[in-house]
Amino acid sequence: AQSVSQHNHHVILSEAASLELGCNYSYGGTVNLFWYVQYPGQHLQLLLKYFSGDPLVKGIKGFEAEFIKSKFSFNLRKPSVQWSDTAEYFCAVNTGYGQNFVFGPGTRLSVLP
């Protein structure tokens, strides 16, 4: 079964710093990749997703992620973070139905004003 790892448990940045959150998955076949975000007190919501085509995908709020197939990675980036980006970020991999939608353990981002 596939698994998803996220490199950092908790990241602390100052406003305007650049962000990169790592995500790696273990699955040799075709994958669909997602980043979800959970702001404090809010639902999990989709940030961006990759299905096919350009491996650099752009999402909401200035986030982007790059799919590197050879590295089994889908890292999330933002050039300049804001205090409002404080949240928990989850990487997810989908290779099919039901149980094949697998989430990583999450990375908590704290942005200091």
Added chain:
Amino acid sequence: GAGVSQSPSNKVTEKGKDVELRCDPISGHTALYWYRQSLGQGLEFLIYFQGNSAPDKSGLPSDRFSAERTGGSVSTLTIQRTQQEDSAVYLCASSFSGTDLETQYFGPGTRLLVL
């Protein structure tokens, strides 16, 4: 409705009691997922419903856990004889047809505390 709703938002129960958690998916969504999110952990898949097909129960941690989906809409997750390790946030998500290309839409979760 506008989004996925779950009730109750919080539930405190005593060890050994049964609990029922409810999920109302987005109208028209045929796929429904239950996940469990424990403190510091990712989302643990529990069960998946797709239309009238037999559910994928492969994630249920024990036979104390069961779920139903009546009429292809509302779903109830039941935990019998609750244990302290069942304490977690239980999340429900729905998607239009459950294919691997789709986004899941999440509810706010039910925070369960077993004393």
